[in-house]
Amino acid sequence: MxxxxxxxxxxxxxxxxxxxxxxxxxxxxxxxxxxxxxxxxxxxxxxxxxxxxxxxxxxxxxxxxxxxxxxxxxxxxxxxxxxxxxxxxxxxxxxxxxxxxxxxxxxxxxxxxxGGVMGESMFIDLRDRILSQGAVPDLGDGWMVQGALRSAGGTPFAGDFVVSTRPRHRNSYELVVVDVSGKGEQAGTRALLLSGAFGGLIGALAPGDFLPAANDYLLRQDWDEGFATAIHLSLDLDTGAFELRMAGHPPAAQRDAGSGRWTVHEGEGPVLGLIEDAEFSVVNGVLRRGDALMLYTDGMVETPRRDIGLGIDRMLGQAEGLLRGDFDGGADRLVDALGSENDDRALVLVHRR
Incomplete structure (x- = not known):
């Protein structure tokens, strides 16, 4: 017509x-x-x-x-x-x-x-654009980074997200894994907002300034459930030296290629969005040829009936069997094998070939 x-x-x-x-x-x-x-x-x-x-x-x-x-x-x-x-x-x-x-x-x-269709398409486009910030940039030969994310109930929105970047002014790689309070669609909108904000902060600040800036940002939001846990990795791609900073987040785990054993890197730091002028300690380490580093959220290791320490032990036991000799697709295999389908789960695996 x-x-x-x-x-x-x-x-x-x-x-x-x-x-x-x-x-x-x-x-x-x-x-x-x-x-x-x-x-x-x-x-x-x-x-x-x-x-x-x-x-x-x-x-x-x-x-x-x-x-x-x-x-x-x-x-x-x-x-x-x-x-x-x-x-x-x-x-x-x-x-x-x-x-x-x-x-x-x-x-x-x-x-x-x-309208309905237009509103849904705008929201989906926003989600896809912001979550694309977690895509792994090209790290060159000798490095492999894989991530896997599963949301509670299988919905496309989750309270866990990953943001990463490769700063232009230095040969390094920065990554942050975040767990927003709540789960599934309830935390999804806050996770979208935070992933956009954290994507602007990471790489633009010195590694030691990222978590304090993220903490200040969350405090300014004044949300009823305005807290999140996070772990920040800063990795030197030339030497393999790395720095880890944690904000109330489960510790990272490193696999030594020589011994085949996993080491848990504990760090101190309060949850983001609760305390002003918070300080976050740094954990230093080195990834040598064949080593791997695993960062994850508490949905991988914590259940109402199991202590988080026991959950970490179980995860590392599964990783020993699932990743032996083959890291390709390891993040997906671990996420599918561990955690609860009623909780958001995220895991990033960094491997130096």
Whole structure:
């Protein structure tokens, strides 16, 4: 259907939302006319189709008016019925109930300001762009970094996230693994915001300044559940020397290629977002040829019935068997084998070949 006649009458160019509204109103009018002309043949439930399309395509400004228009058309279809049976009453009642549900949904969407499909696509695009900050940059020959993330209940949103970068001014690699308070979709929105903020901080600050800056940022948010744990790795790609700083986070584990044993690197530092002017101690180490370093969240090692220390021992035991002689795909294998599906889980494996 062309919108040029409408544009000539109104004197201005109509928006895509207004164009969609016009098309849906025409479709609703055609279906209503069909019921009026053939009341015993045309189904009353046909108006559900434009109502559903409107809930998906129209914005919060146009949708309430369209719902009112559909309800008016429903009243005309009632008047066209020769006999009002209980079946017709039930069908019309369901139609009005659907109109009410869509109307309430439109009021909730007005807080976002965009329609259903557009709002969802914007949110998904935002999630993908921010989470792409956890993608591993090219570290050159001799290094392999793998990450795996699983959210509670299998949803695409999680309270655990990873941000990494390779600073331009030095041959190093920086990585932070974060666990936001809560899990699944409840923590997902805060994790998206924090991952964007942390992505701007990491690499732009000296390694020792990152966690204090992240702590100050969280304190400024003034959230009811505004805390998070984190572990920050700064790795020299030339020498293999690394620095670890932890903020209430489970310790990293290093595998020595010579002995085949795992060493746990404990560090001190408070949870982010709780204490002003917090200080975070540094743990130093070196990754030699064949060594590996594992960073993870508490969903990998902690359950309501198991102490975190026992969980770490179990994880390292699994790693000994699953990673022996083959680190490729090791992060995914460990995440799939450990932790609870009801908790967010994240793990990063850094291996020097």
């Amino acid at each position: 062309s919108t040029r006649p409408i544009r000539r009458l109104t004197g201005h160019r109509i928006s895509s939302q207004q164009r969609t509204l016009v098309l849906l109103c025409v479709l609703t009018g055609i279906l209503t006319a069909g019921v009026l002309m053939w009341p015993t043949t045309a189904p009353l439930t046909g108006l559900t189709v434009p109502l559903l399309l409107g809930s998906l395509l129209l914005g919060p400004r146009e949708l309430p008016w369209f719902v009112v228009f559909v309800m008016v058309c429903l009243m005309f279809t009632i008047a066209a019925q020769e006999e009002i049976t209980s079946r017709i009453v039930l069908a019309i009642s369901i139609q009005f109930l659907l109109c009410f549900i869509v109307l309430v949904t439109s009021f909730r969407r007005s807080r976002l300001g965009v």
